[in-house]
Amino acid sequence: MSLPPASRSPLAVFLGLPYVAWVILYCAVTWGVFGALLGAVTPSLRAQMGVSFQQVGWLMAIWSAGGAIGSLLGGAIAKRYPPQRLLVVYTTLVMGALVGVLTAPSFGWLAFFMVSIATFETALFTLGHGLLAEMSDDPEQRTRIIGLVDVGYSLGTVLSPLLAAAALLADPNWRGPYLVFALMALALLAMTLQSRRLSSVGFRTELQHADGATGTPLTPLGYAGLLREPLVRWVLVAGVCSGLCEWGQNFWFVSYATEVLGLHAQSARLALGFLMAGMVVGRVWQAFWHSRFSMEQKIQGLGVLATVALLVVWLLPAGAPFAVLALCNFAAGLGVSVAFPILLGTALRSFPQEAPRLSALLMLSFTGGAQVAALFMGQLAESYGLRSAYAVLVVGALGFVVCAWRLGRR
Numbered sequence: 001m002s003l004p005p006a007s008r009s010p011l012a013v014f015l016g017l018p019y020v021a022w023v024i025l026y027c028a029v030t031w032g033v034f035g036a037l038l039g040a041v042t043p044s045l046r047a048q049m050g051v052s053f054q055q056v057g058w059l060m061a062i063w064s065a066g067g068a069i070g071s072l073l074g075g076a077i078a079k080r081y082p083p084q085r086l087l088v089v090y091t092t093l094v095m096g097a098l099v100g101v102l103t104a105p106s107f108g109w110l111a112f113f114m115v116s117i118a119t120f121e122t123a124l125f126t127l128g129h130g131l132l133a134e135m136s137d138d139p140e141q142r143t144r145i146i147g148l149v150d151v152g153y154s155l156g157t158v159l160s161p162l163l164a165a166a167a168l169l170a171d172p173n174w175r176g177p178y179l180v181f182a183l184m185a186l187a188l189l190a191m192t193l194q195s196r197r198l199s200s201v202g203f204r205t206e207l208q209h210a211d212g213a214t215g216t217p218l219t220p221l222g223y224a225g226l227l228r229e230p231l232v233r234w235v236l237v238a239g240v241c242s243g244l245c246e247w248g249q250n251f252w253f254v255s256y257a258t259e260v261l262g263l264h265a266q267s268a269r270l271a272l273g274f275l276m277a278g279m280v281v282g283r284v285w286q287a288f289w290h291s292r293f294s295m296e297q298k299i300q301g302l303g304v305l306a307t308v309a310l311l312v313v314w315l316l317p318a319g320a321p322f323a324v325l326a327l328c329n330f331a332a333g334l335g336v337s338v339a340f341p342i343l344l345g346t347a348l349r350s351f352p353q354e355a356p357r358l359s360a361l362l363m364l365s366f367t368g369g370a371q372v373a374a375l376f377m378g379q380l381a382e383s384y385g386l387r388s389a390y391a392v393l394v395v396g397a398l399g400f401v402v403c404a405w406r407l408g409r410r
Helices: 011-013 020-050 053-077 083-103 105-133 141-172 176-192 222-227 230-259 265-288 295-315 320-336 340-351 351-383 386-409
Strands: none
Touching: 011 295, 020 105, 020 141, 020 176, 053 351, 083 105, 083 141, 083 176, 083 265, 083 386, 105 141, 105 340, 105 351, 141 176, 141 265, 141 295, 141 340, 222 230, 222 351, 230 265, 230 295, 230 320, 230 351, 230 386, 265 320, 295 320, 295 340, 295 386, 340 351, 340 386, 351 386
8 A cells, every 4th residue: 555755746646546545535525524514503503403502512512522532442443453344334333323413303312423423533534544644654745645634624624614505505404414414424435335445455564664773663552652752742742732723713713803803703704714724725735745844844934933923913903904814814824734744744753653543642632722722711711801811822832833843853
């Protein structure tokens, strides 16, 4: 399943990906669609099921917990069973949970099936990261291939509101968009059932992973062993900081721009759209264009860019022009856009035999950053105001730069 050397152009590598990689990339698109659906259908869901904002908030919180469980599950058992079997099992379980979402008689059952989807879909995602990491021994090429997953996920998040709007226009029932997602998941199941095309898919054994200097076989470290490694700890702290900046801006920018800077709510939402635009541009650049900068130089420079952008937003006075806010959001999105694949690629360079577990730990660190953004910043905003809470994003961006600098020194 190895790809040719990195001398080929990124586009040529992309077009030459094996079938299993296309399955994982399509999975990323579907996961992006699912991840953005809940926010799009929340008004219809509340009206038709009679639930409160607080209940929806709890649903979002336990949904992210399901993703954390799925990460650990996927990382722990990825190499214990044939990947083709796991692909089929996870996708089948997602389909079963989707049937539950479409027929759930109460909000409690809906929450259970939503968490189930998040668990199995994230486990599938983690398995996919591990399989993609096995396709090349070149760190730069491997990072580009993993970065394609982020491109697919971003495409899904962009498509999701459009699919939701079209489905709700045809039928105002909030379950309609999830029926569209079910059709996409059914196509994913059909792809995983192509046993002939997936028959050769597998992970390399520990004997096939060897230290480049000594030729000594690399044995698995497990979660505990990885957490004892200083390099891995710096990568995970960087992931927390990046997740904090990305999701903190997503969660709080509209409120901050309207209540502190006096921007109209619709204009604030439009300005926030530039955050995703910056992330998409950064991910496409990472995946498809050669760069003279190393992985460490990229995240150092982009981290500084995100820090400056968030610092400017924090210091802006009331009445700040829309163009400045849009530009800052674009710069912040670009700054955090490729943190995940580069951090994962940096860790894999030292521990190539631990791809699924490293993916799981890094996904957990990003989830932890998002939880800090939601809970800690919310508490600060309640006690001291949004201006004070927004300073946490600047501190998080500075923390990311420090971590990137330490990783560069290593």
